[in-house]
Amino acid sequence: MISEAQFQKEIDIIIANALREDVGDGDHSSLACIPKDAKGEAKLLVKEDCIIAGLDFAKQVFQHIDGNSEIDFKAKDGDALKVGDIAFTLKSNSQSILKGERLVLNAMQRMSAIATKTKAFTDVLEGTKTKILDTRKTTPGFRALEKWAVKIGGGVNHRFALYDMIMLKDNHIDFAGGVDQAIQKTQAYLKQNNLDLKIIVEARDINEIQKIIQHNGIHRILIDNFSFEDTCKAVQLIGDFCETESSGGITLSSARDYADCGVDYISSGALTHSVYNVDLSLKAI
Known part of the structure; x- marks a missing residue:
């Protein structure tokens, strides 16, 4: 098996490549509508019972985009969450939140599905x-x-x-x-x-x-x-x-x-x- 350092390198590559693919030369929708220094808050809402997965990944994504991002976890990876639960709240630059939103959701939605199915087998x-x-x-x-x-x-x-x-x-x-x-x-x-x-x-x-x-x-x-x-x-x-x-x-x-x-x-x-x-x-x- 690969080492933890090698595994983290793979995660870093995923983050960098996904943002390159999605953001390109800029999130022009946000750049056009939102002031550069605007601050915002968001919450990750669970809309389906699941084993939550990808919380640590989400933290890595938002801190990669904005090192001042603050995430307050309400659960940990592997927890069984229900509809209506809040997995985390986030404080960051508003443009940064929107820049990372789709990557985090795409990853966490799939990771949580895999974790949920795996838990059923275990x-x-x-x-x-x-x-x-x-x-x-x-x-x-x-x-x-x-x-x-x-x-x-x-x-x-x-x-x-x-x-x-x-x-x-x-x-x-x-x-x-x-x-x-x-x-x-x-x-x-x-x-x-x-x-x-x-x-x-x-x-x-x-x-x-x-x-x-x-x-x-x-x-x-x-x-x-x-x-x-x-x-x-x-x-x-x-x-x-x-x-x-x-x-x-x-x-x-x-x-x-x-x-x-x-x-x-x-x-x-x-x-x-x-x-x-x-x-x-x-x-x-």
Whole structure:
């Protein structure tokens, strides 16, 4: 996984690029109507029950735009809020509030939706050892915020990108000539390049699992698109050889059955690619 410093760098890039995209050479609507030195206050209004996420991001955005911005949080990331709740109040330059409004709302609405969905999975998995994982199925340019939201909702981040973990999936295995060859080539590559990266290998059937467990140095086996019954067999076969992860169309209604098989993780792309934004609004006070 990437370091906290690397993660913060990704957040800084998102803020800078989003403001470049949205503001360009100036918010001319505000510049035309509002005096440069005007001060204003606003509140973030929750208009839909949710797990709130992105409060710290909002603070970073407004302080990036105006270092004198003051935010008074009425909740913290991960809190369950209801319709009518106020998440924070803001005091800042009026032009600065309007400059950051859309970025903050776009981010928080999506982050809160992801956190809410993730929390639903963690609730279903409560009492088991299984944790819910995200994937790389994220919005381009927005990944760091979506993965941050997963953590706020109680989930666990998978690898951040292609560079911080090895994951040998079906295409890698087929191009390499088989699962044995893919593992051998990967381990040779890591040694030659002096890289210390964890290796996850996808298994498509029990036969591939039997091959994978003949190799040392495997961090996790991805039990992909297995039935509930075959997942239980796979977990028993793998034992304590390495970590286990189930994936492939697992929903809230089926997650508990897979968890009861004893897998360490369930990964779900739907946490980030299939959510509807939570309704939030920034209102002047």
